[in-house]
Amino acid sequence: VKRIVHTAAALLIGNELLSGKVADENLFPLATTLRGLGIALRRVVVVADDPAEIAAELNLLRHSHDVVLTSGGVGPTHDDVTLVAVAQAFEVPAVRHPMLSEMLRAHYKASLNDAHLRMALVPEGAALLSAEGIVWPTVVMGNVWVFPGVPKLFRMKLLVLREHLQGPAPFFSRAVFCQLDEGQLTESLDAVVKDFPSVEIGSYPRLFDSDYKTKITFDARSESDVEQALTAFCALLPGGEPIRVA
């Protein structure tokens, strides 16, 4: 049974994202996955590997969104502080989970050490969620889901999210491509923005190397609202526009 959630926030954790050592690759697949599920991602924050800062941010995000996804800071080294920070946010101790300890023992065998066992630490009371084909379970504490930062693992783990969460209804999205520039479309845009308050209308200029100058997007949970807004907008355009609808 999937849990219905309306809103989500993401917390991307890691000094390397702020220092420019590494380019984030996780926000985009997370955003598209949530969108596909009909869940509205409302806010993303990137912070350093600082437990106090992570805990404070989590307490803001988890009380103002249905679900919070974290990326990064899980592992055995000193800079992997996410699970301790989650425990701190919920004011519970971080404890070694018996099942995770057992999995680590089976994997590392004779070379298992205390450092490896740090990867078994979870906030007391956390749930472990799995999905088919995902060996390592995902730690979920309250409405906070903890994902690894390594992009390939992160993307793999999004399957767990898809199996357990969904939005209240899908989003519908259409797009119109114009050769007019944004300044020439503003009047028509303002009219449909006013007439279709339930539809999120976006305008994106394309400045280089393209057959169009402006892409206008129409998004809503109601497919007919989207269609009506798109039709109303196109009716306001001069002949020859739009050059394409998608």
Added chain:
Amino acid sequence: VKRIVHTAAALLIGNELLSGKVADENLFPLATTLRGLGIALRRVVVVADDPAEIAAELNLLRHSHDVVLTSGGVGPTHDDVTLVAVAQAFEVPAVRHPMLSEMLRAHYKASLNDAHLRMALVPEGAALLSAEGIVWPTVVMGNVWVFPGVPKLFRMKLLVLREHLQGPAPFFSRAVFCQLDEGQLTESLDAVVKDFPSVEIGSYPRLFDSDYKTKITFDARSESDVEQALTAFCALLPGGEPIRVA
């Protein structure tokens, strides 16, 4: 004369980043640019095209960081709300800047309309900064710098930042590559983390397709601290490690 700033925050603005319509391309060049200038980027927030939310976020960020950089939401359409939000944050009106109006008039000539002139709106009291080869000036209100969201323009405008700001001292960075996994390196890492509190030490596992398993980074504003921490760490490793130093 460059202004010396220690800390920075970034606010990335746009529904398209949260809905997965567009993958952010601006954080990475911004992070590397600030790092190269010796400015510490401490926090990044991604929010929707909502003036109230942008203004509230700006008021948090600008009081806790020396400089705040925004990306996106500048343009002539209804969803371009950044400059109005900056004005709101500073509790001043947004006014049409005479020089920007003149530049728009020169560019659009007879086709100039009120929508185009929205691009001349700036918070009252804002400065306009330029750099050689950059035609359109950058709006700076207090310690808030407003950049466009289009990645090619954003990267171009970073030149303005480089010409006007610098950190108190450069960052020095070294890296060590090991075939040991993170769990096997934790004891040595904990020792140098304890002995070199001024050095930021990061550990990054490489799980796929690589000649190394773990990359350890050493960062500080003191080059000799970095060298000493790196040397101390390498002295703790077994024979054959590290496989490479950079």
